[in-house]
Amino acid sequence: MGLTRVLAEYLVQSRMQEIPVPVRHEATRSLLNWIGCALGGCHHEAVTYAHGALSAVSGPGHAVLIGNGGKTDALSACLLNGIAGHVLDFDDAQPRNTNINPSCTVAPAALAVGEYAHASGSEVLHAFLLGLEVECRIANTVYAQGSTRFFANSTTGIFGAAAAAGKLLQLDAQQMTWALGLAATQAAGLRIVFGTMSKAFIVGRMARAGAEAAVLAQQGFTSSEQGLEAPKGFAALFGPGMDTTPIIDGLGREFEVSHNTYKPFACGIVLHAAIDACIRARNTHGINPGDIASVTLRVNPAVIEVTGNPAPASGLEGKFSVSHCAAVALIDGAAGEPQYSDERVLAADVQALRTRIRPLPNPALARHQATAEIRMADGRLLETRVEHALGSRGNPLRDEDLDAKLAGLAAGILPPKNIPQVLQQCWNIEALPDIRELTRLIVPA
Amino acid sequence: MGLTRVLAEYLVQSRMQEIPVPVRHEATRSLLNWIGCALGGCHHEAVTYAHGALSAVSGPGHAVLIGNGGKTDALSACLLNGIAGHVLDFDDAQPRNTNINPSCTVAPAALAVGEYAHASGSEVLHAFLLGLEVECRIANTVYAQGSTRFFANSTTGIFGAAAAAGKLLQLDAQQMTWALGLAATQAAGLRIVFGTMSKAFIVGRMARAGAEAAVLAQQGFTSSEQGLEAPKGFAALFGPGMDTTPIIDGLGREFEVSHNTYKPFACGIVLHAAIDACIRARNTHGINPGDIASVTLRVNPAVIEVTGNPAPASGLEGKFSVSHCAAVALIDGAAGEPQYSDERVLAADVQALRTRIRPLPNPALARHQATAEIRMADGRLLETRVEHALGSRGNPLRDEDLDAKLAGLAAGILPPKNIPQVLQQCWNIEALPDIRELTRLIVPA
Secondary structure, three states: OOHHHHHHHHHHHOOHHHOOHHHHHHHHHHHHHHHHHHHHHOOOHHHHHHHHHHHHHEOOOOEEOOOOOOEEOHHHHHHHHHHHHHOOOOOEEOOOOOOOOOHHHHHHHHHHHHHHOOOOHHHHHHHHHHHHHHHHHHHHHHOOOOOOOEOHHHHHHHHHHHHHHHHHOOOOHHHHHHHHHHHHHHOOOEHHHOOOOHHHHHHHHHHHHHHHHHHHHHOOOOOOOOOOOOOOOHHHHHOOOOOOHHHHOOEOOEOHHHHOEEOOOOOOHHHHHHHHHHHHHHHHHOOOHHHEEEEEEEEOHHHHHHHEOOOOOOHHHHOOEHHHHHHHHHHHOOOOHHHHOHHHHHOHHHHHHHOOEEEEEOOOOOOOOEEEEEEEOOOOEEEEEEOOOOOOOOOOOOHHHHHHHHHHHHEOOEOOOHHHHHHHHHHOHHHOOOOHHHHOOOOOO | OOHHHHHHHHHHHOOHHHOOHHHHHHHHHHHHHHHHHHHHHOOOHHHHHHHHHHHHHEOOOOEEOOOOOOEEOHHHHHHHHHHHHHOOOOOEEOOOOOOOOOHHHHHHHHHHHHHHOOOOHHHHHHHHHHHHHHHHHHHHHHOOOOOOOEOHHHHHHHHHHHHHHHHHOOOOHHHHHHHHHHHHHHOOOEHHHOOOOHHHHHHHHHHHHHHHHHHHHHOOOOOOOOOOOOOOOHHHHHOOOOOOHHHHOOEOOEOHHHHOEEOOOOOOHHHHHHHHHHHHHHHHHOOOHHHEEEEEEEEOHHHHHHHEOOOOOOHHHHOOEHHHHHHHHHHHOOOOHHHHOHHHHHOHHHHHHHOOEEEEEOOOOOOOOEEEEEEEOOOOEEEEEEOOOOOOOOOOOOHHHHHHHHHHHHEOOEOOOHHHHHHHHHHOHHHOOOOHHHHOOOOOO
8 A cells, every 4th residue: 555545545544533632632732822823923914815815716704814804705704814923923833844834724724614514623623633644744755954955844744734634534445545745746845935925825825725635635636646656746755765764654653743843032942042052141240232242152053954044134034144133032032023014124223233143053053052152341251051941841831821922912802801712712612512612702893 | 027027017017009900910810719618618518517516615606607607706717718718628739749739728718807907909910819828938948848847838827827818918117027926836737637538627627717817916915026036936847957947038029829829620739640541541542440450650750659548438538548549540531629529438339449559759750740551451551650740830821720619519508600700809809899799799699
């Protein structure tokens, strides 16, 4: 039996009660974290523009537009909620070389198709968990050496969205195999769009495309049955030379969601150790930013590769600039959404400090490690070393941290009384007979 | 100025009256040919299944569903008409190594967005022509050595659809640059889906995605400004090592549509020389298929690479089997849609003859050349050589051949009285004040 078929059979046969409770709890944390991010991003102009552009071609309301109120068709909801959930770069991260944000394509598909299919909370969580599993396993294998060409989130995320939607639509193994083939042939995303609205767009696009693959396969729409493993299939084209068999090793016994991490800072996970080091240095030493002569940051080489831009010109570009992140961490003691506004990126104090920050790659440092060496104008050298960045597996956000993160992101978006209800329904998701008991709370009305 | 920007500026500034009349005439031939193919394919189950799957998520009717009646939103029309136009593999072909079917993504986008924008016939033809230009130039460069990995139609076709839609939506140069960036990051399509419904699907998908890119860019949705030429842009990832500068060489002076060709047979263009040789042999020598001992076909190596399947199991697979094509050509003297039904592929006489056909690659033969050496049971050896396959640039279909092709494909789909009207409005397209004067005729009602 081919690898794609093995994966499809697993997805079809999986039963929620066979999945260990701690795994389900981590999936719940992942979903709650993603919902917070979607609430925080729902008024971003990337969402507003896409909604404006596409409302004329959208269908009747099956699923909520998170944070915006109103409903739209299930596939448009995948796209628009997918943009909202990823546009702040505040979501989750798989602590592997792949560095993908696992929930970004899967959560919007699971929620919107769940509403469309009138699924229970448990069914949605199960589908979400399986989608993460498929996506992470593909990413771990195809991008085992990291992803420096194609965008890992989108190119592997479409499989997760297809798997989650396919599970909710109760596809049989043949249909699920076709859905994965339809995902393979639609997989897309270039890293050159980082720093533009198109990064969040292609994530939403793949959420939609994965869900569409499942909807088509349900009708009997045919595709390759070896989408992943064929000689010119997805793995061969996107990760040439990689052995695909690990995709199914330990399937059903080991769960990738167990390794998921959640971002405390509103930017790429590779930046978090450096930000954490700067915030700790600031708070420990009571640094006045105006007295800083220079900062040397020692970081994993991936930080420089992805975020080496020394002079960002917009909020979005600021999320891809380690110099900007360090500057706001030292000045503001924070790296939340306000630190990535266009205004903050262009502010004089931030720009001045940015030019005094020198990031240096150090292959001996893991991604969750960093050192900040701060030379003060008076000659003092203040050194701060972070072994486990806040939010990493060694120093994870607690459940109450996730509550606080969602509450912060939802402030001003949802009526205050909704926020504790949203948290309650999230933690209680497995008991909800209809997922709409949660989704009806994540809109303003 | 970057290459993508140069292309965008050209698209925005192009004026129809600057385009030579013979170029416009070839564009008209291309559009008429594609409309015929969409009519012929409109009842294929790939269209029916996709329509069934997606009608619940489609928006209000801006554009016709060709051959099916009713309307749907402009982007859904791109997808569904795109599937219809390509599912028969009967469309057009660029006589280059790329071998793309230029109209397959561009025509559905130009027509549906043209209806949406209430464009004139001349505006639609102009946008269509520009879309073909962009797509073919990208394909000529990125796939100059042929496309053996990604599907050239879909991965380059999305740029053509974006360009055509962007022109009809009157994007400015900045918006058009973003639209091309949005196309780059969505470009997708694997050759492994050949022989399944997903081949036509990904074509329709890219028509839709290209049009969506234009709709988004119109709203100010940002993307990379170097989608094509960036170090990790489209060209670098899909055609590694290729020089991108030919994409804009001679822009506005040389027109790719001038080289377009139209298929007389309902399968991949690489098969046409072999089919033509078999039909000519049959008609010249009055061959009784039952008396054939063996057939040796000498063909360009690409024929074997793409269509070497000796034992197809379905109509769609038959389109990717040179053995099947030769067998029906010898038995039926034809290679139209009836020769690619499941029934015909599984028929005993066809299966029996298929096993006696041996295709051999010959690098000395161009794609428009082939030789059939037919050994009869009585020992005679009948040899037929085709120098210029019917439909190739050296032996092109005439305007009246295209009329007959459309009429044949539209029979049973449109009321008979519509067919001459459709032809008249196609040839007269530049004079139509509203494209809907044509599109209203290509539906049954």
